[in-house]
Amino acid sequence: xxxxxxxxxxxxxxREKWMKPEVITGSEMLLRSxxxxxxxxxxxxxxxxxxxIYDAMHGFDDFKHLLTRHEQGAIHAADGYARASGKxxxxxxxxxxxxxxxxxxxxxxxxxxxxxxVITGNVAxxxxxxxxxxxxxxxxxxxPITKHSYLVRDVEDLPRIIHEAFHIANTGRKGPVLIDxxxxxxxxxxxxxPHTEPVMMRGYNPRVLPNKLQLDxxxxxxxxxxxxxxxxxxxxxxxxxxxxxxxxxxxTGIPITTTLLGLGGFPSGHDLWxxxxxxxxxxxxxxxxxxxxxxxxxxxxxxxxxxGKLDGFAPHARIAHIDIDPAEIGKNVKTDIPIxxxxxxxxxxxxxxxxxxxxxxxWRTTIAGWKKEKPFRYDDSEEVLKPQWVxxxxxxxxxxxxxxxxxxxQHQMWAAQYYRFNKPRSWVTSxxxxxxxxxxxxxxxxxxxxxxxxxxxxxxxxGMQMCAQELAICAINNIPVKVVVMNNQVLGMVxxxxxxxxxxxxxxxxxSGSPDFVKLAEAYGVKGLRATNKQEAAAAWQEAMDxxxxxxxxxxxxxxxxxxxxxxxGATIDQMLMGDKE
Amino acid sequence: MIPTTLKHTxxxxxxxxxxxxxxxxGLFGRRGFNIESxxxxxxxxxxxxxxxxxxxxxxxxxxxVEKQLYKIIDVxxxxxxxSRPMVARELALIKVKAEPAERPEIMGVIETxxxxxxxxxxSSLMVQVVGDTEKIDAMIELLKPYGIRExxxxxxxxxxxxxV
Ligand SMILES: Cc1ncc(C[n+]2csc(CCOP(=O)(O)OP(=O)(O)O)c2C)c(N)n1
Numbered sequence: 001x002x003x004x005x006x007x008x009x010x011x012x013x014x015r016e017k018w019m020k021p022e023v024i025t026g027s028e029m030l031l032r033s034x035x036x037x038x039x040x041x042x043x044x045x046x047x048x049x050x051x052x053i054y055d056a057m058h059g060f061d062d063f064k065h066l067l068t069r070h071e072q073g074a075i076h077a078a079d080g081y082a083r084a085s086g087k088x089x090x091x092x093x094x095x096x097x098x099x100x101x102x103x104x105x106x107x108x109x110x111x112x113x114x115x116x117x118v119i120t121g122n123v124a125x126x127x128x129x130x131x132x133x134x135x136x137x138x139x140x141x142x143x144p145i146t147k148h149s150y151l152v153r154d155v156e157d158l159p160r161i162i163h164e165a166f167h168i169a170n171t172g173r174k175g176p177v178l179i180d181x182x183x184x185x186x187x188x189x190x191x192x193x194p195h196t197e198p199v200m201m202r203g204y205n206p207r208v209l210p211n212k213l214q215l216d217x218x219x220x221x222x223x224x225x226x227x228x229x230x231x232x233x234x235x236x237x238x239x240x241x242x243x244x245x246x247x248x249x250x251x252t253g254i255p256i257t258t259t260l261l262g263l264g265g266f267p268s269g270h271d272l273w274x275x276x277x278x279x280x281x282x283x284x285x286x287x288x289x290x291x292x293x294x295x296x297x298x299x300x301x302x303x304x305x306x307x308g309k310l311d312g313f314a315p316h317a318r319i320a321h322i323d324i325d326p327a328e329i330g331k332n333v334k335t336d337i338p339i340x341x342x343x344x345x346x347x348x349x350x351x352x353x354x355x356x357x358x359x360x361x362x363w364r365t366t367i368a369g370w371k372k373e374k375p376f377r378y379d380d381s382e383e384v385l386k387p388q389w390v391x392x393x394x395x396x397x398x399x400x401x402x403x404x405x406x407x408x409x410q411h412q413m414w415a416a417q418y419y420r421f422n423k424p425r426s427w428v429t430s431x432x433x434x435x436x437x438x439x440x441x442x443x444x445x446x447x448x449x450x451x452x453x454x455x456x457x458x459x460x461x462x463g464m465q466m467c468a469q470e471l472a473i474c475a476i477n478n479i480p481v482k483v484v485v486m487n488n489q490v491l492g493m494v495x496x497x498x499x500x501x502x503x504x505x506x507x508x509x510x511x512s513g514s515p516d517f518v519k520l521a522e523a524y525g526v527k528g529l530r531a532t533n534k535q536e537a538a539a540a541w542q543e544a545m546d547x548x549x550x551x552x553x554x555x556x557x558x559x560x561x562x563x564x565x566x567x568x569x570g571a572t573i574d575q576m577l578m579g580d581k582e
Numbered sequence: 583m584i585p586t587t588l589k590h591t592x593x594x595x596x597x598x599x600x601x602x603x604x605x606x607x608g609l610f611g612r613r614g615f616n617i618e619s620x621x622x623x624x625x626x627x628x629x630x631x632x633x634x635x636x637x638x639x640x641x642x643x644x645x646x647v648e649k650q651l652y653k654i655i656d657v658x659x660x661x662x663x664x665s666r667p668m669v670a671r672e673l674a675l676i677k678v679k680a681e682p683a684e685r686p687e688i689m690g691v692i693e694t695x696x697x698x699x700x701x702x703x704x705s706s707l708m709v710q711v712v713g714d715t716e717k718i719d720a721m722i723e724l725l726k727p728y729g730i731r732e733x734x735x736x737x738x739x740x741x742x743x744x745x746v
Contacts, residue, residue, distance in 0.1 A: 143605060144612050148655040151600065168655060203597060203658045327649035330642070 014062070021193050026155040026186040027056035030119070033162040036194055039063050039090050041081065041448050043074035047094025048134060049121030052186040066448070066477065069469035071098050073441040075105025075118065076467065080442030082114050083428045084403055085449035086240065088169050092119045096134030099180075100141065104435060107145040109176040111432025112261060113238060115169040116176040117162075118146075124184040125153060139180050147175030155188040163195035172206025173325040174238055206324060210341030210349065217337050218296070218320050219353055225294035227316075227363040228254045231277065231306075234261030234431070235299015235323060237424040241344030242266065245298065248347050251354045255367050257285035259300050261431045264421035268400070272364075274371055278306040279567045280413045283374035286565070286573040288367050289314050296320045299343040302332040303432065312572035322346050374578065376417045376564075384558040385533055387411060387486050391418035393541060394456060394484070402454040403428065403446050407439030407463030410492035413563045415458045437466030443481045444473055454482070454545075461487040461514055468520060474550035475525035482544050483526075483552040485517050488559045496562045500577070501569075521552035532556040589618070590644050591663040591670055591740050594633040595625060597656040605654050606633060615639065615647050619672075619737025630658065634670075634739045663740050670740035673710065674718045675700070679729035680707040688728060695721050706731060714738075 018032045030053060034042070041064045046054040057065060068074040071093045078089030089109075093102050099120040109116045123132040139149045148168050150161045158181070165177040222228055236245050236258075242265050249256050249272055257277045258266050266273055275282030277289055289295060295317040300306070307313040310332060320337035321329050329338045339346055378388040391414050394402075400420040405428035406412040412429060421427050428446050430438040443457035464485050474481055486492075491509040498506050521528030527547055531537040537555055544551040564579030596602045603622055610617045618636040625632040637647060644662065651660045663670070680688050685707070692699060692709055695717065701708035711721050715738060722733065 139601060140604065143601070143608055149601075173653075201655065204655050325653070327646065327653055329649075331646060331649075 018192075019194055021191050023189050024192050025052060025056065025189050026158050026181065027052040029155070029158045029190075029192050030162065030181070030186070031056055031060060031062075032192065032194065033159050034090065035062055036196060037088070037162065037166045039088075041066065042090040042092055043068055043077040043081075043445065044092030045071050045074055045094065045098060047098045047121065049095035049123060049183045050092060050098075050181075050186070052183065053092065053119075053121065053181070064448070066444070066473055068441070069472050070467065071101035072105055072437060073444075073467050073470040073473070075102045075116070076108070076435075076438050076441035077445035077448070077470070078116055078118075079105060079109045079114050079438070080405055080428050080445030081449045082109075082116060082445070083442070084425050084446035086238075086425060087449070088115045088117055088166055089445060090117050090119070093121070094134070095120060095122045095138070095183075096136045099136055099138035103142065103145070104433075104437070106142050106176050106178070108430050108433045108435040108438060110145040110147070112430065113174045113234060114176065115174040117165050117169055118176055118178045120178065120180050121186065122151070122180050122182045125182045126184070128182065139178060142178055145176070146178045147173075149178040149180065151180045152182065152185050155185050155190045158185070159193060159195040164199050164201065167199040168204065172204075207326070207340050208324075208342040208345050210322075210339045210346045214337055214339045215346070215349055218339065218350065219355070221294050221318055221320065221337060222252060222254070222357050223355065224359070225357060226359045227292045228252075228294040228296065228357050228360055229288050229292040229317075230254050230256040230296045230298060231259065231289070231300050232256055232262045232265055232298045233259040233300025234265075235343045236262055236265035239299065239324070239343035239345075240424075241299075241342075241347050242424045244344055244347035244351060247351050248354055251351065252357045253360065253364065254296070254357050255288060255364060257281070257288065259303070259306055259431075260416055260429065262300060263416060264424045264427045267422045268420040269422065271368075274367055275376075276416055278303075278308070278573060280417065280563050280565065281306075281567075281573070282371070282376065283565060283576060283578070284367055284370035286567070286576060287370055289317075290572065290574040292317045294318050294320065296322070298322045298347070299324075301328050304332075307332065308567050308571055308573035378561070381558070382534070385531065385537055385555055387488070387555070387557040387561055388414050388418050389534070390484075390486065390537060390555050390557065391415055391458070393537060394458075395419045397541060397545065398454060398456070400426075402426070402456045403450060405429065405439050405443040405446055405455070405457045407459040408434045408436045408493075409460040409463060410488075410496060410561070410563050411458050411460045411486040412439075413493075417563075436463040439463055440481075440483060441467045441470045443483070444470060444479055447479050447481050455480075456482045456484060458484045458486065460492055461485055461489065461511055461517070462491045464517070465514065471521060471524035471526050471550070471552070478549050480549050483521075483550065485552065485554045487514070487517065487554050487556050488561070489514070490559055492559075492561075493563070495559075499562070500566070517552060517554040527551045528554070530554045530556065588638065588640070589664065590637050590639065590647075591668065591738060592635045592637065592647065592651075593661045593663050593740065594635060594651060594657060595659040596631050596633060597658065598629050598631045599656050602631070602656045603633070605656060606635075606651065609650055609654065610635075610637070610647075613646070613650055615643060619735075621737045621739045623739070634663075634737075636738055661742070663742055667743045668740050669743060670714055670738045671712055672715060672718060672736050672738045673712045674722070674733065674735040676709045676711065676722065676725055676730060677706050677732040678709060678725045679705060679731055681705055684728060688725070691721070691724050697721060
């Protein structure tokens with residue numbers, strides 16, 4: 001059995017039919033417009049304000065609608081769908097509480113530049129502003145966390161707005177766009193004129209082509225640099241520029257570090273790859289940044305988890321910054337060579353004249369030395385199950401071919417450290433917002449986008465309990481996500497901080513009272529397995545892999561494990577705690 | 583370069599959409615940019631409004647303000663007016679305590695500033711003054727001793743000189 005994948009029936013014939021102007025309701029316009037945008041799957045939850053929309057969906061099977069058990073599940077699933085596919089994720093919720101339940105997910109997508117179209121219902125236009133039942137000013141509430149938003153006041157605007165929303169969401173710096181549709185607008189009838197022509201908006205012209213002079217400057221800087229380094233981020237994945245990046249790195253011979261969101265944008269096994277930088281980054285990457293004389297940021301935004309103490313960040317480096325969003329340039333780090341443009345396009349252009357960075361031989365040797373000297377390491381054990389070992393096992397059995405989604409905490413960092421990524425869009429994690437509850441529902445979306453691939457969702461026992469209800473969706477739709485719960489019985493990452501920074505004062509981190517995860521899975525009709533040592537772990541995982549359909553595997557892991565290296569807050573990134581017992 | 587905290591006057595041409603003022607002012611608050619004054623009204627083009635915002639900050643702040651403003655889809659153009667010769671004007675209405683006996687003296691102040699009396703009450707005068715910020719500040723200072731009962735300023739609106 002494979003997942004009940006979207007069965008799109010929007011044939012050319014149907015499309016032609018929709019193109020004929022016809023008087024229909026706003027709700028029907030919405031559905032047709034979504035189909036015209038190529039939507040295959042939406043995640044949602046009904047309620048009074050969207051009942052006309054759901055009514056229009058009755059018996060409609062041109063795209064798949066997944067009824068989640070919480071709106072947060074719906075939006076994280078839409079997010080996972082978008083990250084794993086590059087297409088726009090779509091979710092629908094009702095007004096008021098339905099809409100506000102989306103807020104965390106919208107903010108998550110906004111921080112990580114994920115293209116979403118979020119459709120909310122609202123009370124009728126005549127009731128807006130009266131504190132009507134289930135009214136919330138969701139456009140106002142989400143203004144700081146959306147790329148753009150619409151409150152539709154006239155049904156005639158709907159086709160245009162939907163077309164614009166998809167365009168805005170998935171061009172330039174991507175992001176979530178909200179469309180708030182009052183109930184009377186979804187009920188109103190009007191002549192439907194499909195909107196398919198190119199979007200022209202005066203205030204919206206993302207710059208794709210970089211300035212040639214700046215590219216020349218960068219070539220010059222590379223030719224002169226003795227210790228050049230590339231810092232690649234999520235922008236590489238989002239622009240689809242991973243092949244161009246590989247070519248650029250191989251031509252220039254410049255070592256490369258990829259941020260948390262950049263994982264998969266460059267093959268982890270490559271000689272010139274030196275791991276992830278920042279708070280839990282590699283010794284090699286952090287040292288390399290600090291000693292580099294030219295740092296080329298490609299689609300990365302100098303997040304504080306990457307830079308550590310800003311004052312002492314890359315103190316010897318000239319900074320080149322390639323980004324589609326001009327506002328990122330100079331926001332956190334002073335830039336010497338600003339390059340505004342689409343990462344893929346910029347790399348394509350750079351590759352035309354790229355030459356080998358010939359002064360950097362000594363530097364490459366130094367970095368290779370660091371890499372060898374201090375790779376990620378942990379003390380393995382035969383008595384207790386080590387979470388790092390579990391990730392290594394997952395990696396070995398899947399050979400980096402799976403799509404991995406994670407929740408937030410220690411397990412997320414171990415997954416980032418010990419799993420090896422060779423393909424873009426194989427790594428789905430909440431970076432900017434660090435949203436617990438994201439890991440599992442995002443896997444559902446990732447699986448819907450990739451019915452044939454293996455999707456593994458790695459969660460902590462804390463975060464798993466934030467959206468566990470979506471197990472129902474996996475069971476009912478036979479979505480074969482393999483759900484991993486790393487059960488350390490505590491809020492692990494918080495425990496780590498309390499141990500290292502708050503003097504072992506363990507305040508409110510004990511997760512006693514968690515459900516029996518195996519039984520929880522079974523209660524939803526999902527197979528549950530538990531492992532407490534290596535033998536059981538290997539066997540359970542094998543069984544999970546052999547089982548078609550969803551499986552939850554609980555690994556009972558060592559509670560006292562910490563993530564190393566760790567850069568304490570306020571320190572520069574080369575001041576790493578390595579966790580070695582002296 | 584020594585960072586300097588300067589006053590900047592920025593003109594922002596925006597789509598005349600509901601919520602656009604909220605988008606712009608919200609951005610300032612959220613990003614920790616200061617707004618000294620903000621005025622909004624119609625522009626020369628139907629469907630577009632012009633906002634004039636007076637803000638303070640160093641050059642980096644100004645650069646970020648401009649870049650972040652451009653990220654708002656309804657923002658069409660951002661111009662740093664204070665980088666060029668400009669004319670900035672604001673209007674103030676001042677209700678000043680004025681018993682009949684004091685009026686001649688107050689009228690003297692008003693005439694010097696080429697302000698106007700726009701309403702007269704039994705014991706007060708309403709004064710309207712138009713000018714740059716300094717002029718209005720000065721006018722207020724001079725009227726203070728008589729007792730200001732109410733004061734309302736519009737904030738600056740501005741344009742670059744000449745035919746740019
Ligand atoms: C919604 C939300 N609430 C709180 C936090 C703060 N936080 C970050 S990591 C963490 C602990 C996570 O514990 P668990 O899910 O058990 O994963 P572990 O760290 O043990 O792997 C917490 C509470 C967060 N990131 N998101």
